[in-house]
Amino acid sequence: MHIEQQLLDKVNIWLNSPVFDSETQEKIKEMMTSSPKELEDSFYKNLEFGTGGMRGIMGVGTNRINKYTLGKNTQGISDYLKKSFPGEALKVAIAYDCRHNSDTLAKVVADLFSANGIKVFLFSDMRPTPELSFTVKHLECHAGIVLTASHNPPEYNGYKVYWQDGGQLVPPQDHEIIQTIEALQYDQIRFEANNDLIEYIDTAVDEAFINSAIENGSFNTSASAKENLKIVFTSLHGTSIKLVPDVLEKAGYTNVAIVKEQAEPNGDFPTVKSPNPEEPEALTMALALAEKTGADIVIGTDPDSDRLGVAVRNAEGQLVLLNGNQTMVLMTHFLLEQWKKQGRITGTEFIGSTIVSTPMMLELADVYGIECKVGLTGFKWIAKMIKDFPQQKFIGGGEESFGFMAGDAVRDKDAVTATLLVCEIAAQAKANGSSLYEELLQMYVDFGFYKEHLISITKKGIDGANEIKQMMSDLRNNPLEEINGERVIFVEDYQNSTTRNMFTGETGTLDIPKSNVLIYYLEDGSKICARPSGTEPKIKFYFSVNARIESLDEIAAAEEFLNAKIENIITGMNLS
Template sequence: MIYVDPTILERVNKWLTPFFDAKTQKSIKEMIAHDPEGLEDSFYKNLAFGTGGMRGIMGAGDNRINKYTLGKNTQGLSNYLKEQFPDQTIKVAIAYDCRHNSKELAQVVANVFSANGIKVFLFSDLRPTPELSFAVKHLNCQCGIVLTASHNPPEYNGYKVYWEDGGQLVPPQDGEIIAKINSLEYSDINFEAISENIKLIDAEVDDTFAAASIKNGSFNTSEKAKDNLKIVFTSLHGTSITMIPRVLEEAGYKNVTVVEEQAKPDGDFPTVQSPNPEEPAALKIALELAEKQGADIVIGTDPDCDRLGIAVRNNKGKMTLLNGNQAMVLKTHFLLEQYKQAGKLNGTQFIASTVVSTPMMQKLAENYQVIYKEGLTGFKWIAKMVKDFPELEFIGGGEESFGFMVGDFVRDKDAVTATLLACEIAAQKKEASSSMFEYLQSIYKEYGTYHEHLVSLVKKGKKGAEEISEMMKTLREKPFTEIAGSNVIRFEDLQKQEAVTFPSKRKAKLDIPKSNVLIYYTEDGSKIAMRPSGTEPKIKFYMSVSTKSTGDDAVTQLQHKIDTISTHLNIS
C-alpha cells in the first residue's frame, strides 16, 4: 500500500469533492495510485508569488498552475480591487503568451473578473508582456494580468499581476492580496462569466504601443545606416513575432531576416532545449544563419518578449554573445550619451539596476552625474523607483538577466523597445566604421574591464526547496571571511537588512526591503551575491570581477578569477 502523508491527504481530499471537475479528479486519483512523489509535490504547499509573479508546473493541486489556483487568485484579487477602488468602474487588462493552456487560462481569469462585475480588456491573441504593461496605463485600468512563465520549460505557466501604474506588484501590496487569496476556499470562486463585461482588444492597442516603442527607441539614425545594418531575429517560438518585426520595419530597418523555423509560436519550443536567450544554445540556429548571411547583429527574445539576447561580431569578425550586464552597459552608456549631446542632463535624471547586476552601472552614473538607484532582483523594483520619484526622469536601466527598460512609457522590462535601441546602436557604430563590440571595448578602456558570471544550481521539488533553504541558512550563519584568497571587506544580509564591514566588524542598517539575498565584497574588487530564484527551483550565485587592464589578457585574467571563486564556493 502506498503511504501518503495525512496532512497532504487532507488537502488532496478537498480536490476530490464535486466542486472540482472530473478531469481534475481523475488526474489526482492516478497520482494517488501511481505517483506518490508527484502527489506530494502537487499538494505540499500553495503555489506562491515570487520575483516575477506566480509560476509553476501545470497540473492538478494546490502547488500547480490550473484553473482553480488561478481562479482563486483572481477571486481574491477581485475582492481586493473592490476594496481599493470603491464606487469606481474597475477595469483590468489581460494578455497571454504562447504556452500550452495560456489562452484557456486567460479566458478563465477573464471570466472570474467579469463574474465579479469587473470590466475586462482581453487581448484577442497572444501578445508581448511589455504591451500588457503599456495597455494597463493606456486603457486606464486599475490592474493587469499576463499569463506567462517567461523562459521556464514547457510544462510551466504563470500569472503576473500589474497595478494601475503599469508596474508589477511589490510589498506590502502583494502581501495584502495574498492574504486575501488565502482567506478564500476554492468554492468561493465565481466562474460564471458575464460576457458583456469582457471586451476583446487588439489593433488599437498594437498600433499605439508600436508607435510609442519607435518614439522611445529611436535616436536620429540615418536611413543609410539603417539600410546597411543586417539583422537576424528569432522569437524562439514566442510572442515577440507579433511586434518586433513590425516595429523594426516601421522604424526603417528593412534588412531583417527572421529565423523561420522558430517564428511560429509553439509552447513546446521544439527547436531549443530551453527558450532562454541567456543560454547560448538557444540562439544557435540564429547564429548559424547570421554567419551564412554575414549579418551584423543577432537578436533573440524569450517567449513573453521581455528579455533579449544580443550577439555581435567581435574584432576577429566572429559572432559573439553579449551577456546581460554587457548589453545593459552598452544601452545605458548610449542613452546617457544621447542625453548629454542633447543637453538634457540637468541633475534630475536617473538610471537603475539591481543588487546582483554589474557595479559598472554605478560608475556610469557617477561619470555622467546622474542619480543611480539600485533595487532588489526583478523589474518590479525598478518600476517602483519610477513611481516613487515622479520628480525625476528615468533614462533607462536593466538587470543582468537580459532585461532592459527604455524610459517610462512601459514599466517592465521590454524587449521590443530594447531591440530597436540595440539596432540603433549597431547601425550608428557601423556607419562610423566601428561596431558594438568595439564600442564595448572603448567603454572598458574608460572604466576598466568588468566580467560577470552566473551559476545556477537546480534543486527540484519539495526536497530541492529544503536543500536550498539549508544552503542559504548555512551561508548566512557561517559567512566567508575570504573568498578565493581575497579578504571579505563587506558582507550584506538583505534578509536582516544589515551590512557588516571588516575587519572592524562594524554593523550598519541597509535601506532596502527584506529579501533572501547575501552579498560579499572582497579586497580585490570582486562582488559575489547568492539568492534562491523566485521563479525557478534554483539557487543562484552571481559573480562580478574587474580589472583596470583591457583586451584579451584582461578577459583571460578575469575568467581565471571567476573559475577560482566558483571552486572556492564549490559550485564549479
C-alpha cells in the same frame, strides 16, 4: 509511500468539494494509487508570487497552475480591487503568451473578473508581456494580468499581476493580495462570466504600443545607416513575432532576416532545449543564418518577449554572444550619451539596476552626473523607483538576466523596444566605422573592465528546496572570511536587512525590502551574490570582478586575468 495527514486534508478538499470538476478529481485519484510522489509535489504547498509573478507546472493541485489556483488568485484580486478602489468602475487588461493553455486560462481569468463586475480588456490573440504593461496605463486600467511562464520549460505556465502604474505588484499590495487569496475558500470563486463586460482588443492597442516603442527606442539614426545594418532576428517560437518585425520595419530597418523555423509560435519550443536567450544554444539557428547572410547582429527574444539575447561581430569578424550585463551597459551608455547631446541631463535623472547586476552601472551614473538607483532582483523594483520618485526622470535601466527598459512608457523589461534600441546603437556604430563590440571594449577602457559570471544550481522538489535553504543558512550563519586568498571585507544580508564589516564587526541596516539574498564583497573589489530563484528550483551565484586598463591593447590580458579570478573564486567556494 506514506502520505502525511496534512497533505491528505488538502487533497480531500479537492476530492470532496463540488467546486472541482470530475476530470480533476479522477486525476487526483489516479495519482493517489499510481503516483504518490507526484501527488505530494502537487499539494505540499501553495504556489506563491515570486520575483516574476507566479509560475508552476500545469496540472491538478495547490502547487500547480490550473483554473482553480488561478481562479482563487483572480477572485482574491477582484476582492482586493473593490476594497482598494471603492465606488470606482474597475477595469483590468489581460494578455497571454504562446504556451499551452495560455489562451484558455486567460479566458478563465477574464470570466472571473467579469463575474465580479469588473470590465475586462482581453487581447484576442497572444501578445508580448511588455505590451500588457503598456496597455494597463494606456487604457487606464486598475490592474493587468498576463499568462506566461517566460522562458521556463514547456510544462510550465504562470500568472503575472500588474498594478495601475503598469508595474508588477510590489509591497504592500503583493502581501495584502496574498492574504486576501489565502483567506478564500474554493467555493467562493465566481466562475460564471458576464460576457457583456469582456471586450476584445488588438490592432488599435498594437499601433499605440508600436509608436511608443519607436519613440523610446529611436535616436536620429540616418536612413542609410539603418539600411546598411544586417540583422538576424528570432522569436524562439514566442510572441515577439507579433510586433518586433513591424517595429523594425516601421522604424526604417529593412535588412532583417527572420529565422523562419522559429517564427511560428509553439508552446513546445521544438527547435530549442530551452527558449531562453540567456542560453547560447537557443540562438544556434540564428547564428547559422547570420553566418549565411553576413549579418552584423543577431537578436533573439524569449517566449513572452521581455528578454533579449544579442550576438555581434568581434574584432576578428566572429559572432560572439553578449551577456545581459554587457547589453545593459551598452544600452544605458548610449541613452546617457544621447540625453547629454540633447541637453536633457540636469542632474535630476536616474538609471535603474539591481543588486546582482554589474557595478559598472554605478560608474556610468557617476560619470554622467546622475543617480543609479539599485533595487532587488526583478523589474518590479525598477518600476517602483519610477513611481516613488516622480520628481526624477527615468532614463533607462536593466538587470543581468537579459532585460532592459528604455523610458517609462512600459514598466517592465521590454524586448520589443530594446531590440530597436540595440539596432540603433549598432547602426550608428557601423556608420561611424566602429561596431557594437568595439563600443563595448572602449567602455571598458573609459569606465573600468567589469566582468560577470553566473552559476545556477538546480535542486528540484522538497529535498531540493531544503538543500537550497541549508546552503543559504550556512553562508549566512557562518560567513566565509576569505575567498581565493582575498579577505571578505563586507557582507550584506537582505533577509535580515543587515550589513556587517568583517574587519571591525560593525553592523548597519539596509534600507531596502527584505529578500533572501547575501552579498560578499572582497578586498580586491570582487563581489559575490547568492540568491535562491524566485521562479525556478535553483540557487544562483553571481560573480563580479573588475580591473582598470589604460588602452584597448590591455583588453586580452585583462580578460584572461579576470576569467582566472572568477574560476579561482568558484573553486574556493567549492561550487565547481
